[in-house]
């Protein structure tokens with residue numbers, strides 16, 4: 001037995017001495033607040049205290065805990081409670097998967113140093129990765145780890161209140177249940193056998209014999225798929241097999257599913273299985289896929305072109321171009337790197353299956369899984385677990401069809417937890433792109449023409465490739481008035497990892513190209529880079545390249561105006577610093593963006609239901625999955641004010657396809673705008689019914705105390721007695737139109753706008769770039785919850801910084817979090833945010849989407865800053881030190 005003090009109590013375990021302490025805590029003591037993101041010491045999600053010092057529990061053999069004090073997030077200690085309160089107050093927990101590790105790391109510091117400096121906090125949490133927050137709120141919370149009082153806004157005061165997230169307490173207590181945290185005790189385990197080759201045929205041998213020899217319950221192949229062996233985002237294109245049928249198209253593709261007891265499944269090595277491979281030449285990258293004679297990867301995609309996107313508008317008039325910029329840009333695969341790998345379980349039901357798993361799209365999961373099972377959709381129930389980050393990567397199904405097939409076949413509960421490597425190798429990425437762009441301006445610096453030809457590598461299967469190819473042409477010329485635009489895009493099949501949705505759907509890649517050309521034009525014309533953007537900024541009444549008139553909520557000019565003093569200060573700081581430094585150079589960069597909220601020219605409705613029971617129980621049935629962005633809180637704030645009752649009168653049923661109406665997927669920055677509007681409509685509808693029953697006017701006040709609903713107007717207060725529940729539904733589908741052959745129409749009901757400025761320091765001897773400061777100005781329509789809104793902007797900026805400087809997924813080489821680097825607390829600089837509120841009439845209380853827009857301008861602003869610092873224009877991201885060093889030194893040596 002190994003004995004130690006666990007959260008103050010003596011415990012003993014007969015775990016194997018080498019079992020990681022994280023596993024012993026989770027499996028042996030059911031303390032699942034200690035999270036697992038990598039099992040390799042890279043993410044810090046498993047951080048606990050050993051005799052008061054932080055340690056990654058996944059790296060600590062259980063035997064090493066002998067005689068020590070082990071403290072986990074479940075401990076009830078005053079310091080931890082202060083940190084919990086501060087994390088909630090500062091919005092430092094978004095998805096919450098990193099939160100236990102963060103709090104433990106912070107507790108280690110605060111015990112040693114109760115009043116730490118900012119640098120000490122960054123150092124203390126430096127080993128814990130957060131993909132959501134951008135760290136600044138976490139640092140603020142640790143610096144402010146004091147008791148915080150919680151006050152909830154009264155009736156009518158929820159919108160605009162910076163309240164703590166309503167679902168936050170379980171996150172800071174470590175009791176939130178993520179995909180890996182719970183499953184029936186008798187659940188079997190599933191492990192996927194994946195292709196080691198990017199392109200190969202394979203033949204399976206005697207699987208029955210293998211199953212017996214390996215003591216498994218089942219080895220599932222494509223023949224075990226009872227319905228359609230294919231999934232995919234597009235209704236007409238289910239091109240990715242659940243289990244491959246003799247042919248694999250990328251490294252990491254699912255071939256077999258092993259099901260059995262945990263140990264039996266874990267023991268199996270891929271070499272134990274009777275698979276004979278015939279390796280085929282693989283096509284990597286779009287240039288190889290488009291080369292003459294390249295093999296065609298899918299019968300439906302001639303020349304490997306999955307889809308074309310197109311937009312054309314305008315005739316040239318007026319003076320000829322005074323400046324012209326032309327360049328080619330390349331971007332690589334980017335991994336979502338959510339800290340929670342995919343996990344969940346399925347249980348058989350009499351006519352189908354119920355799946356509890358992390359997801360961004362429960363209704364899409366239901367549809368896909370039902371098709372794979374060959375059952376009606378209502379035979380599949382999706383119960384989202386807490387989701388430890390998504391960013392687009394959990395929109396496609398991953399584990400759901402496999403779990404469903406196994407649970408049905410074996411009539412047993414079945415669970416799965418992807419390893420970090422499996423998650424990174426098999427799930428979608430940001431599309432790599434090659435972008436040829438051209439832009440012209442007249443002598444006044446007014447843009448007159450923009451052209452783009454861009455190829456996006458969609459990998460082996462379509463996923464969201466068509467969405468990217470269609471969204472980019474609308475946005476590519478940037479949030480500017482450009483009279484003539486011609487954009488062409490293609491999504492190209494290759495033998496690379498499938499690319500899918502990732503915060504921005506291709507717009508961040510296009511913005512890197514466009515904003516660089518804007519800088520080129522400014523330089524040619526001798527204009528300040530802020531000035532040329534302000535001169536061309538699109539605003540109220542302007543017409544977009546797709547022919548849409550922006551009638552309202554187009555706040556880019558206000559964003560740029562808000563940014564101007566910061567921009568001038570950055571330029572002055574850079575000039576002063578550079579005057580005295582040769583090796584280290586400061587540079588300032590600026591970039592703008594716009595982003596359509598919701599699906600491109602497609603219906604994307606949301607429904608919400610609100611129910612007031614006779615006993616006064618008020619319940620919002622909200623099917624929008626909160627992946628950390630805060631939709632549970634924001635939608636409730638909107639609904640509360642629409643109804644006129646305080647937030648604390650509500651209870652919530654969140655995200656269960658059997659209980660909540662379809663709110664659509666959590667993507668495309670749509671939940672605040674679309675589902676928020678549906679919640680607004682539900683609130684208004686219930687209010688209308690109540691007032692009708694009370695024969696009161698719309699200015700009456702409602703209150704709900706001890707189950708009694710009181711309506712007060714000039715006639716005085718009266719209590720409304722209900723004999724049956726009052727149910728109200730809200731529905732909203734943003735008004736859009738389809739795009740014609742030239743890409744003309746109304747693709748989105750509203751757009752987010754933003755501008756960001758970045759200050760960087762470049763070490764020219766080493767090619768190292770340090771981002772010193774970022775100032776963001778973003779038109780959010782209305783900040784329903786300023787804390788959560790700013791949190792989204794911080795998180796987007798951190799991911800944009802990674803895109804610019806660090807992140808490059810290479811299949812087979814960077815499938816873990818020590819070779820694939822994401823920003824740490826020390827990488828994300830000070831961030832200042834100007835919230836611009838140009839209200840959107842379609843949005844609830846004027847609000848529109850925030851999540852994706854925040855990421856788009858960051859990388860181009862950083863690239864512009866590097867150019868300002870060094871004089872070198874980099875057209876490939878990420879700007880890794882060796883790339884910048886080469887650009888600074890090697891190319892300059894060439895004639």
Ligand code: FES
Pocket residue numbers: 035036037038039040041042043044045046047056057058059
């Ligand atoms: S799970 Fe231990 S460091 Fe990632």
Ligand code: FES
Pocket residue numbers: 092093094095096097098099129130131132133339388389628
């Ligand atoms: S809140 Fe840190 S990873 Fe999501």
